[in-house]
Amino acid sequence: MTIEIELKFIATPAAAENLPGRLAAWPLQHSAPQKLTNIYFETESSQLRRWDMGLRIRGFGDSYEMTLKTAGQTVGGLHQRPEYNVALEKPELDIVLLPAEIWPAGTDLVTLQQQLKPLFSTHFVREKWVVTYLQSEIEVALDLGEVSADDESEALSEIELELKSGLREDLLAFAEELSTIGGLRLGSKSKAARGYALAQGKMPSELRPMPVLKVKPKATVEEGMRAAFTLALTQWQYHEELWLRGETKALHEIRQALESLRQVFSLFGALVPRKASSALRQSLTGLEESLMEENLQPELICFSPLSLQTQLALTNWIATERWRGFIDSKAETRLQGSFKRFCDIMLGRISADLKETFHRIRQFNEYQDKLTRLHRQLLAARLLAGAYSPEAVAAWLEDWQQLAQGIESSQTAKLDAYCRQALKHLAFWKNGSA
Numbered sequence: 539m540t541i542e543i544e545l546k547f548i549a550t551p552a553a554a555e556n557l558p559g560r561l562a563a564w565p566l567q568h569s570a571p572q573k574l575t576n577i578y579f580e581t582e583s584s585q586l587r588r589w590d591m592g593l594r595i596r597g598f599g600d601s602y603e604m605t606l607k608t609a610g611q612t613v614g615g616l617h618q619r620p621e622y623n624v625a626l627e628k629p630e631l632d633i634v635l636l637p638a639e640i641w642p643a644g645t646d647l648v649t650l651q652q653q654l655k656p657l658f659s660t661h662f663v664r665e666k667w668v669v670t671y672l673q674s675e676i677e678v679a680l681d682l683g684e685v686s687a688d689d690e691s692e693a694l695s696e697i698e699l700e701l702k703s704g705l706r707e708d709l710l711a712f713a714e715e716l717s718t719i720g721g722l723r724l725g726s727k728s729k730a731a732r733g734y735a736l737a738q739g740k741m742p743s744e745l746r747p748m749p750v751l752k753v754k755p756k757a758t759v760e761e762g763m764r765a766a767f768t769l770a771l772t773q774w775q776y777h778e779e780l781w782l783r784g785e786t787k788a789l790h791e792i793r794q795a796l797e798s799l800r801q802v803f804s805l806f807g808a809l810v811p812r813k814a815s816s817a818l819r820q821s822l823t824g825l826e827e828s829l830m831e832e833n834l835q836p837e838l839i840c841f842s843p844l845s846l847q848t849q850l851a852l853t854n855w856i857a858t859e860r861w862r863g864f865i866d867s868k869a870e871t872r873l874q875g876s877f878k879r880f881c882d883i884m885l886g887r888i889s890a891d892l893k894e895t896f897h898r899i900r901q902f903n904e905y906q907d908k909l910t911r912l913h914r915q916l917l918a919a920r921l922l923a924g925a926y927s928p929e930a931v932a933a934w935l936e937d938w939q940q941l942a943q944g945i946e947s948s949q950t951a952k953l954d955a956y957c958r959q960a961l962k963h964l965a966f967w968k969n970g971s972a
Contacts, residue, residue: 541618541619541620541621542607542610542617542618542619542620542621542700543616543617543618543700543701543706543709544616544617544698544699544700544701544709545616545617545698545699545709545710545713545724546617546696546697546698546699546724546725546726546728547696547697547698547699547713547716547722547723547724547725547846548695548696548722548723548724548725549680549695549696549697549721549722550695550721550722550837550841551695551721552720552721553697553719553720553721553722553841554680554682554695554697556719556720556721557678557680557697557716557719558667560716560718560719561667561669561678564669564670564671565669565670566667566668566669566670567667567668568665568666568667569665569666569667569668570665571663571664571665572598572599572663572664572665572666573598573661573662573663573664574596574597574598574660574661574662574663574664574681574683575596575597575598575659575660575661576594576595576596576597576659576660576661576729577594577595577597577629577656577659578592578593578594578656578657578658578659578660578730578733578734579593579594579595579631579654579655579656579657580593580654580655580657580734581650581653581654581655582653582655583653585650585653586654587734589608589609589642590608590609591606591607591608591609592606592607592728592730593605593606593607593631593633593654594730595626595629595630595631597629601625602625602626602627602628602629603623603624603625603626604623604624604626604631604632604633604635604636605621605622605623605624606621606622606633606636606640607619607620607621607622607730608620608621608622608640612726612728613768613771613853613856613857616709616710616853616857617728622636622637622640624636631651631654632651633647633650633651633654634647634651657687657733657734657737658685658686658687658733658734658736658737659685659686659687659733660683660684660685660686660694660729660733661683661684661686662681662682662683662684662694663681663682663683664679664680664681665679665680666678666679666680668702669712671708671711671712671715672704672705672708672711672712673704673705673708674701674702674703674704674705674708674709674712675701675702675703675704676699676700676701676702676704676708676709676712677698677699677700677702678697678698678699679696679697679698679700680696680697681694681695681696681697681698682694682695685729685732685733685736686736687733687736687737688737690736690737690739691736692732692736694729696725696729697716697722699712699713699716706857706858707854707858710850710853710854710857710858713850714847714850714851717843717846717847717850718843720841720842720843721841722841722846723778723840723841723845723846723849724775724846724849724850724853726772726775726776743780743783743785745777745780745785745787745788745791746773746776746777746791747791747794748769748770748773748791748794748795748798748917748920749769749920750920750923750924750928750931750935751765751766751769751920751921751922751923751924752924753765753877753924753925756876756878757877757878758873758874758875758876758877759806759809759872759873759874759875759876759877759880760873760874761877762877762880762881763802763805763806763809763810763873764856764859766798766802766805766921767799767802767852767855767856768856769798769921770795770796770798770799770802771795771799771849771852771853771856773791773794773795773798774792774795774796774799774849775849777789777791777792777795778792778840781836781840782836782837782840789829789834789836792829793826793829794917796822796825796826796829797826797913797914797917798917798920798921799822799852800819800822800914801914801917801918801921802921803815803819804918805884805918805921805922809865809869809872809873810861810864810865810869811864811865813864814860814861814863814864814865815855815861817851818848818851818852818855821844821847821848821851822848824844824848825844825845825848828842828844877925878925880922881922881923881925881967882967882968884918884922885919885922885923885965885967886965886967888915888918888919888922889965891911891915892912892915892938892960892961893961895908895911895912896908896912896941896957896960896961897961899957900954902948902950902953905945905953905957906945909942909945909946912938912941912942912945913942915938916935916938916939916942919934919935920935923935923966923967926966926967927966930964930966931966933963933966934963934964934965934966937956937959937960937963938960938963940956940959940960941953941956941957941959941960944956
């Protein structure tokens with residue numbers, strides 16, 4: 539078994555063309571382009587997918603290899619997954635050759651083998667360079683081709699950076715060096731994930747407003763903070779893809795995701811000094827300003843160096859826990875405290891702020907002046923409300939959201955009633971956890 543650590547970029551034709559010249563800045567070994575075919579297997583009931591596994595046979599020249607990838611972690615475009623590789627004499631699936639301990643207890647391998655069928659395939663030309671960068675060896679692969687399932691297909695134009703030896707921090711730093719090429723954006727989905735979506739007819743199509751953040755029971759404050767950053771980044775990347783596919787309303791959700799990131803920094807600001815995130819927050823500000831311009835072209839924004847560098851910085855922030863270099867022992871103790879208790883306190887503060895903000899408001903222009911603050915507090919509440927009764931949380935959010943929508947649609951005659959209803963709502967965080 540090996541642990542695969544890689545970053546994926548989606549590349550424009552211009553970026554792919556400019557890649558070799560940019561790589562020439564470092565010592566490297568080049569491999570000639572090679573045609574690769576990958577066939578991915580699955581059962582009719584998607585059993586491997588439910589186990590968070592991916593199984594393929596790769597053909598290159600007269601050689602074949604069976605690969606199984608198991609559950610891992612993806613942050614931004616950084617993928618870390620255990621993988622098992624077995625050389626094959628011919629392109630025929632034989633899962634008995636894989637280590638027995640990787641399968642769930644009680645798995646009948648003979649029956650599973652019979653149920654596995656080809657689901658989709660990828661066909662592409664791969665050109666590789668192994669680059670020496672700082673203390674690490676990084677394989678750079680340019681893949682141009684397509685992923686196919688039945689009669690459906692989608693183009694592949696990817697640049698993958700895989701850490702062959704050395705430090706994950708070097709991989710992230712090298713990715714930042716390449717970001718100046720332009721025409722790149724982080725790819726949060728693997729080829730397998732894209733193939734599964736294509737085979738099942740589930741390419742991203744629907745808006746997904748910011749959900750209430752869920753964390754594991756008894757999570758620490760630090761785990762909650764990390765989960766909040768990851769959720770906001772996931773929201774950003776999901777809606778970025780929708781925006782590029784022509785869904786204009788996805789731009790609003792991208793802005794919401796960026797504002798959610800700001801709320802995470804604000805919520806945990808007493809624990810993590812501002813100087814720890816100053817450069818990242820500055821990049822967020824620049825990106826937010828660019829997204830407020832008129833007649834935006836998604837391709838120019840999503841494939842811009844600023845967008846990529848901001849996502850890379852955020853990925854680095856999450857994956858390497860960069861805040862740890864700026865906290866003292868007191869903050870460390872608080873970060874290891876109960877996230878649930880932290881949420882109790884912060885939700886109380888949000889409630890107090892909303893009550894102070896909307897108490898005794900009577901004029902429509904006053905409501906308008908407070909709308910941005912209301913939106914921000916509702917986003918913050920969504921990042922803190924996952925440990926409580928979903929029904930109570932939904933009811934509380936609905937009342938305040940009704941007020942926000944009333945302000946947006948100028949329902950002047952109803953605003954006072956909406957406001958009174960929201961202000962008198964019970965505090966769900968005082969009623970126990972789900």
